[in-house]
Amino acid sequence: MGNYFQEEIECAPIEKIKALQDELLPKQVRYVWENVPYYRKKMEAHGVTPEDIKSTADLYKLPFMSKADLRDAYPYGLLAVPLKDCVRIHSTSGTTGKRVIIFYTQEDIDLWNDCTARAIVAAGGTKEDVCQVAYGYGLFTGGAGLDGGSHKVGCLTVPMSSGNTERQIMFIMDLQATIICCTPSYAAYIGETFKEMGYKPEDIPLKAGIFGAEAWSEEMRRDIEKTLGIKAYDIYGLTEISGPGVAFECSEQKGMHINEDHFLAEIIDPDTGEVLPEGTQGELVFTALDKKAFPLIRYRTRDICTLTREKCSCGRTHVRMTKPKGRSDDMLIIRGVNVFPSQIETVLMNNGYAANYQIIVGRINNTDTFEVKVEMTPDMFTDNVGEVQARRKVLEDGLRAMLGIKAKVTLVAPKSITRSEGKAVRVIDNRKI
Amino acid sequence: MSVNQVSVFLENKPGTLNKMTEVLASHNINIRALSLAETSEFGIVRILVNDVFEATNILRENNLIAILTPVLAYEIEDKAGDLNSLLEKFTAANVNIEYMYAFAGKTRAYMIFRVNDTKKAEALLNSKGLKSLTQEEISAV
The missing domain is CATH 3.30.70.260 (ACT domain)
Structure with missing residues (x-):
């Protein structure tokens, strides 16, 4: 099976990983207690001290942290080292409120780069590969994260950043790029552009893609794999914990292995905060076990997923997480029902439409209005009004079956929904609540 | 023998039909016959033109959905x-x-x-x- 970057830890017996976590956690809690007054106050208010944390079994005693803490402590309140020891910052996109800044020491960057290197190697990457990084570079962690991993693996790294799709394609063809890293919506867009330019999947030198930073469905994966002629791998991460590479998919593509030598994962009930047993769906919570500059303890990701320790045939022993059903930041509550954009995407792809859509939510007379704009495709178009309407109805029925509430589907012209070359803007919520 | 009609998807809002005619005009395509079916949100324009293949290609190049229909x-x-x-x-x-x-x-x-x-x-x-x-x-x- 091969394909490991750090085989010794990636395939370590579970007891060894546990022992490592049991050793790191109490140290890290003490480190944070001593260096981050904000968290120390939080622990005191919670009636817990470092002496209470002897192993991972005591983790539940610690208070949670959330995005609200990051905002309260902005910009330096959670920093555990002097600024002079920091070498980099990244920042979250700030779509759900105030921007959050995360600091990194060189050690933090190194361990993060190891994580993305593991992801690249798991996707078949070696030093022979040409790895085109089409994630945005800058404050966003996507570009820097995969760039660092690609360097560690020894790939020829092509730091394209996102956008300028024709130039992306020119570099893929001219340099015979074999790996591409970007958001799945941008991968789909690159695929579409290749097709428009008359390339067939077998003409495209790419063999693997590493895609993350937004929700995507299995259907979208199959679609991208088909158009680009590649195997598409999922990668997971969040800036608060480091960036992409907190977890990554192996060749089995049955969930993402969490790099648990660095990141300790729990699943909790998002309403009560109670820790849930393995295999139960709930909110993912992370504790960074050895980060120095910005060490978060029990950070609530808002991502809903499940964890499994079932043996993976790739040989890795690290716990696997399912693709998050949705980030609760992305989740909409429409007429009291939870709606994830990824569910809508699944229905579209199952019915022959592309994942080019926009959700528009409004409120009239205290009732939510729910409209999904879908771009018409040549395959779904006919000259017959009745037939087009019937297909639209099938789509509405599919959405209703998936979500449990009725959505109005509006068919719009191709490319009329703004394509972002970084993260796709899928939701327009006009409700004034 | 059937004849090829070009069928085009248009959103039902100001300017969309004009965008189509503009594309055709700029490529010197002459419309011989036209019929339009509309719903509240979209319309389907059916046209007979002097060069169906050229018309379909340029409409597609301009991000319009155009298909050929036998009539x-x-x-x-x-x-x-x-x-x-x-x-x-x-x-x-x-x-x-x-x-x-x-x-x-x-x-x-x-x-x-x-x-x-x-x-x-x-x-x-x-x-x-x-x-x-x-x-x-x-x-x-």
């Missing part, structure tokens, strides 16, 4: 009662019409029909003595 075209006298005689033959042949549109020339008139099974309908109508126009014939009108 049957018949020529009749431009006088009272002639459409009626034509349609009597449709009835006799038991051919159902999905939609139709028409245009008149100087002396003759041209009826365009969309039917469910074009080949079968054409054969049935042929047996009633109706000969449909070819792409060349309709272009030459």
Whole structure:
């Protein structure tokens, strides 16, 4: 099976990983207690001290942290080292409120780069590969994260950043790029552009893609794999914990292995905060076990997923997480029902439409209005009004079956929904609540 | 022989039909006949043009959805009662019409029909003595 970057830890017996976590956690809690007054106050208010944390079994005693803490402590309140020891910052996109800044020491960057290197190697990457990084570079962690991993693996790294799709394609063809890293919506867009330019999947030198930073469905994966002629791998991460590479998919593509030598994962009930047993769906919570500059303890990701320790045939022993059903930041509550954009995407792809859509939510007379704009495709178009309407109805029925509430589907012209070359803007919520 | 009609998807909002005509005009495509079916949100424009393949290609290049649809075209006298005689033959042949549109020339008139099974309908109508126009014939009108 091969394909490991750090085989010794990636395939370590579970007891060894546990022992490592049991050793790191109490140290890290003490480190944070001593260096981050904000968290120390939080622990005191919670009636817990470092002496209470002897192993991972005591983790539940610690208070949670959330995005609200990051905002309260902005910009330096959670920093555990002097600024002079920091070498980099990244920042979250700030779509759900105030921007959050995360600091990194060189050690933090190194361990993060190891994580993305593991992801690249798991996707078949070696030093022979040409790895085109089409994630945005800058404050966003996507570009820097995969760039660092690609360097560690020894790939020829092509730091394209996102956008300028024709130039992306020119570099893929001219340099015979074999790996591409970007958001799945941008991968789909690159695929579409290749097709428009008359390339067939077998003409495209790419063999693997590493895609993350937004929700995507299995259907979208199959679609991208088909158009680009590649195997598409999922990668997971969040800036608060480091960036992409907190977890990554192996060749089995049955969930993402969490790099648990660095990141300790729990699943909790998002309403009560109670820790849930393995295999139960709930909110993912992370504790960074050895980060120095910005060490978060029990950070609530808002991502809903499940964890499994079932043996993976790739040989890795690290716990696997399912693709998050949705980030609760992305989740909409429409007429009291939870709606994830990824569910809508699944229905579209199952019915022959592309994942080019926009959700528009409004409120009239205290009732939510729910409209999904879908771009018409040549395959779904006919000259017959009745037939087009019937297909639209099938789509509405599919959405209703998936979500449990009725959505109005509006068919719009191709490319009329703004394509972002970084993260796709899928939701327009006009409700004034 | 059936004739190729270009069918185009348009959003039902100001300027969309004009965008289509602008694309066609800039490539010197002449529209011979046009019919528009609309719903509250979208419309389907059906056109006969002098160069169907060029028209379809340039519409697609300009991000419009355009497909080719086979339709049957018949020529009749431009006088009272002639459409009626034509349609009597449709009835006799038991051919159902999905939609139709028409245009008149100087002396003759041209009826365009969309039917469910074009080949079968054409054969049935042929047996009633109706000969449909070819792409060349309709272009030459």
